[in-house]
Amino acid sequence: MSIKIAGVGKRFGDFIALEDIDLDIATGELTALLGPSGGGKSTLLRIIAGLEVADSGSVEIEGVDATGLPAQKRNVGFVFQHYAAFRHLTVAGNVGFGLKIRKRPRKEIAARVNELLELVHLSQFADRLPAQLSGGQRQRMALARALAIEPTVLLLDEPFGALDANVRKELRAWLRRLHDEVHVTTVFVTHDQEEALDVADRIVVINQGRIEQVGPPDELYDHPTSEFVMSFLGPVTTLDGNLVRPHDLVIETHPFGDAFPGRIERFNRVGFEVRLDVRLIQDDVAPPVLVTLTRADATAKALEIGLSVWIAPVAGASQVRITTPVAPTADDLDVSSPASVPEPTFT
Amino acid sequence: MWFSLLVLIPLTAVLVQASAGGWSAYWDALTSPQTLAALRLTVGQAVLVTAVNVIMGTAIAWVLVRDQFRGKQLLEVVIDIPFALPTIVAGLVLLSLYGPSSPLGVNWANTRVAVFLAFLFVTLPFIVRTVQPVLLELEHEVEEAAASLGANRLTTFRLVILPSLAPAITSGAALSFCRAISEYGSLVLLSGNLPYSTEVASVRIMSSIEGDKLTEAAAVASILLVVALIVIVVLDLISRRVARYA
Amino acid sequence: MHDTTAHRVTRWALRLIVIGYLLFLVIWPVALVAAKTFANGLAPVIDALRQPEVIFAFQLTLSAAFWAVVINTIFGVGISVLLVRYTFPGRRALNAMVDLPLSVSPVVVGLALVLVYNGRTGWLGQGLEQAGLQVIYAPPGIIMATAFVSLPLVIREVVPVLQEIGTEQEQAARSLGASGLQTFARITLPAIKWGLLYGVVLSLARSLGEFGAVKIVSGGVAMRTQTATLLVEERYQQFGIVNSITAYTAAFILALIAVVALIIITSLRPGRGTSE
Numbered sequence: 052m053s054i055k056i057a058g059v060g061k062r063f064g065d066f067i068a069l070e071d072i073d074l075d076i077a078t079g080e081l082t083a084l085l086g087p088s089g090g091g092k093s094t095l096l097r098i099i100a101g102l103e104v105a106d107s108g109s110v111e112i113e114g115v116d117a118t119g120l121p122a123q124k125r126n127v128g129f130v131f132q133h134y135a136a137f138r139h140l141t142v143a144g145n146v147g148f149g150l151k152i153r154k155r156p157r158k159e160i161a162a163r164v165n166e167l168l169e170l171v172h173l174s175q176f177a178d179r180l181p182a183q184l185s186g187g188q189r190q191r192m193a194l195a196r197a198l199a200i201e202p203t204v205l206l207l208d209e210p211f212g213a214l215d216a217n218v219r220k221e222l223r224a225w226l227r228r229l230h231d232e233v234h235v236t237t238v239f240v241t242h243d244q245e246e247a248l249d250v251a252d253r254i255v256v257i258n259q260g261r262i263e264q265v266g267p268p269d270e271l272y273d274h275p276t277s278e279f280v281m282s283f284l285g286p287v288t289t290l291d292g293n294l295v296r297p298h299d300l301v302i303e304t305h306p307f308g309d310a311f312p313g314r315i316e317r318f319n320r321v322g323f324e325v326r327l328d329v330r331l332i333q334d335d336v337a338p339p340v341l342v343t344l345t346r347a348d349a350t351a352k353a354l355e356i357g358l359s360v361w362i363a364p365v366a367g368a369s370q371v372r373i374t375t376p377v378a379p380t381a382d383d384l385d386v387s388s389p390a391s392v393p394e395p396t397f398t
Numbered sequence: 399m400w401f402s403l404l405v406l407i408p409l410t411a412v413l414v415q416a417s418a419g420g421w422s423a424y425w426d427a428l429t430s431p432q433t434l435a436a437l438r439l440t441v442g443q444a445v446l447v448t449a450v451n452v453i454m455g456t457a458i459a460w461v462l463v464r465d466q467f468r469g470k471q472l473l474e475v476v477i478d479i480p481f482a483l484p485t486i487v488a489g490l491v492l493l494s495l496y497g498p499s500s501p502l503g504v505n506w507a508n509t510r511v512a513v514f515l516a517f518l519f520v521t522l523p524f525i526v527r528t529v530q531p532v533l534l535e536l537e538h539e540v541e542e543a544a545a546s547l548g549a550n551r552l553t554t555f556r557l558v559i560l561p562s563l564a565p566a567i568t569s570g571a572a573l574s575f576c577r578a579i580s581e582y583g584s585l586v587l588l589s590g591n592l593p594y595s596t597e598v599a600s601v602r603i604m605s606s607i608e609g610d611k612l613t614e615a616a617a618v619a620s621i622l623l624v625v626a627l628i629v630i631v632v633l634d635l636i637s638r639r640v641a642r643y644a
Numbered sequence: 645m646h647d648t649t650a651h652r653v654t655r656w657a658l659r660l661i662v663i664g665y666l667l668f669l670v671i672w673p674v675a676l677v678a679a680k681t682f683a684n685g686l687a688p689v690i691d692a693l694r695q696p697e698v699i700f701a702f703q704l705t706l707s708a709a710f711w712a713v714v715i716n717t718i719f720g721v722g723i724s725v726l727l728v729r730y731t732f733p734g735r736r737a738l739n740a741m742v743d744l745p746l747s748v749s750p751v752v753v754g755l756a757l758v759l760v761y762n763g764r765t766g767w768l769g770q771g772l773e774q775a776g777l778q779v780i781y782a783p784p785g786i787i788m789a790t791a792f793v794s795l796p797l798v799i800r801e802v803v804p805v806l807q808e809i810g811t812e813q814e815q816a817a818r819s820l821g822a823s824g825l826q827t828f829a830r831i832t833l834p835a836i837k838w839g840l841l842y843g844v845v846l847s848l849a850r851s852l853g854e855f856g857a858v859k860i861v862s863g864g865v866a867m868r869t870q871t872a873t874l875l876v877e878e879r880y881q882q883f884g885i886v887n888s889i890t891a892y893t894a895a896f897i898l899a900l901i902a903v904v905a906l907i908i909i910t911s912l913r914p915g916r917g918t919s920e
């Protein structure tokens with residue numbers, strides 16, 4: 052096991068940031084800490100790095116008890132959301148910083164810096180100052196800098212949060228490829244579920260200081276163990292007291308099986324999919340059910356506003372029973388107020 | 399416009415007056431042994447004081463920004479006192495602790511130490527005030543990055559923080575130096591103005607004026623003006639260079 | 645961050661060094677002046693303050709400072725606006741020159757003013773004397789010297805504020821039909837008022853305390869052209885308890901005003917504080 056976290060807790064004054072966290076991360080794995088802002092994931096990352104001290108519990112890195120070690124002794128590479136570039140040093144100076152203070156010979160430093168700059172495609176910027184680079188380039192430099200010291204673990208704190216959407220997607224794919232090449236144990240923090248699903252080997256969902264669920268992306272998406280995980284990882288809608296994915300709903304213009312009757316209240320074409328709000332006959336008060344399907348399907352079934360339809364979950368669709376009074380709908384994927392966060396339940 | 403009336407004309411007059419007696423008179427005035435002694439004392443002590451200020455000024459700014467304790471706000475006011483206090487009063491103030499009848503039992507009035515102390519007093523705020531805002535603006539994460547890369551506090555300070563502070567320290571040092579060589583009021587009572595031993599350039603100028611030797615006074619004044627101009631130019635260059643990093 | 649013993653020791657050491665330094669350089673000496681002023685009780689101090697020369701000196705200082713500050717405010721704001729809102733050849737030079745009075749020795753300032761404005765050989769002084777206006781050895785010279793040394797203080801406080809607030813509000817006012825003057829009075833002035841106030845208080849403190857330049861320019865004749873600072877010098881150098889107390893009293897008053905001004909300024913500026 053590369054990182055072993057046991058019983059870690061941390062509070063800031065009255066605010067409990069982390070409570071009783073147990074987590075094992077395997078060597079060479081690319082793990083995402085996913086969760087809403089303020090949920091504790093950054094705090095956990097910083098505790099692993101040694102930039103924060105846990106109030107209780109222990110952190111073990113590659114078999115060594117690191118709980119009492121300060122950051123500089125842990126040999127972890129850390130990448131910050133806003134790059135934390137050394138402004139007065141060139142790109143090469145930044146990347147070589149860790150090696151320089153370890154007093155490696157100059158030639159060795161130069162060789163390693165070149166190697167890394169090539170890896171991150173920044174060779175031609177070696178003598179530039181960080182201020183002359185774009186955001187994406189600065190982050191690549193930060194990555195090279197962290198990798199230069201051959202860290203046991205690579206930690207990234209919302210590394211793409213400060214970048215444009217396009218650059219984000221690009222760097223995301225790029226991180227995945229980098230990891231495939233370099234194979235260092237990597238943990239990154241994000242609040243973007245798409246990012247986590249796209250890049251990680253395993254996802255740890257953290258909310259309100261607790262771990263909700265851990266597992267590979269598919270498992271979390273298809274077999275969520277709680278309302279929170281289900282609604283955080285993808286779109287959800289409520290049908291018959293259950294959370295279900297809008298694209299897992301079958302919609303027909305004639306009754307079938309146990310399907311629920313309703314009427315199409317809204318018809319929206321967004322890109323390649325069609326989104327329908329279906330008002331159930333039996334329930335005027337609850338919000339309408341969201342159903343998504345491809346354009347082709349929608350055209351084939353000749354769906355339009357006002358039409359009477361019947362909907363039911365497809366066989367084998369993942370569903371989670373709702374136990375809280377206020378059910379999250381497709382509109383509030385991001386859980387903001389504590390009141391609306393459902394308790395974890397199991398179906 | 400109006401500004402030039404007030405500033406430029408009188409200052410040019412000094413330069414003109416300095417050259418009134420021709421080049422040889424100018425040179426003579428400058429190289430008279432008494433003047434040379436005064437200039438040497440002034441510049442020497444100013445350099446020393448600036449060096450002390452670089453260290454202490456940075457330390458004070460550090461404590462003000464990074465430390466927390468009761469009464470810290472008071473220190474903010476204390477640091478500006480030398481800036482707001484009339485120079486003659488500053489002389490009196492320093493005399494009470496370091497002159498005759500000092501509770502410390504020392505008497506440094508009429509010695510070089512008095513010149514050093516006076517310079518130190520009036521230049522106190524300069525480096526502190528230029529470094530403080532830069533220190534406030536420093537990204538905390540950059541220091542964390544250095545730590546994660548293996549640097550201890552001292553190394554982080556040396557290789558990461560200090561370089562970021564360097565431009566601010568330099569401009570503060572320039573201001574401090576200029577202020578020191580210009581100082582007059584506090585030395586009148588404190589240093590005794592003994593020629594060749596505790597007489598600084600500004601006192602020399604004053605005695606030349608009182609002796610109605612305006613050309614001589616203007617000659618020495620012109621040196622001080624030139625130095626001030628150089629410092630201002632240097633400051634401008636530094637600020638332009640710093641803009642590159644931002 | 646791990647708060648190791650080394651960290652804690654360094655922190656305390658720095659704290660002690662800094663406080664000690666300030667104690668011996670500023671706090672104790674200033675406190676001693678206060679002590680010496682009242683060493684013989686309150687009565688001698690009151691007597692000293694009643695002397696006609698002392699009263700005159702303070703009146704002269706206050707009025708000279710007042711006028712100097714008025715001049716500096718008007719010109720200071722004008723120059724600041726000019727520097728920030730307009731571009732013209734020589735703007736860099738003007739910007740650099742604004743700092744000049746602060747870097748120049750007050751003795752040089754006094755010399756410069758005497759050379760230009762004195763009645764006998766001054767470039768402008770001769771003409772002015774004939775017109776009946778005596779500058780050197782008279783209050784106008786004192787006002788000029790004082791204004792000169794404190795002008796940059798207003799400008800250096802107002803310029804950053806002007807730069808920060810940007811021109812958008814002013815442009816908005818113009819687009820709504822306001823004239824240049826109206827825009828200035830209703831939009832610009834209120835926006836810079838704190839920076840301006842700060843600069844004015846600084847300028848006032850500086851003006852009250854000016855010594856070197858004023859000494860040259862005024863001649864220091866008691867009851868005529870002797871300012872408070874000159875009074876302190878004169879009395880200190882004379883013998884006698886009364887003179888000594890007078891010197892300390894005047895110095896104490898001046899120091900008090902300076903400290904009060906500083907306290908006002910510090911409370912006006914909440915921004916200058918700490919991180920962490």
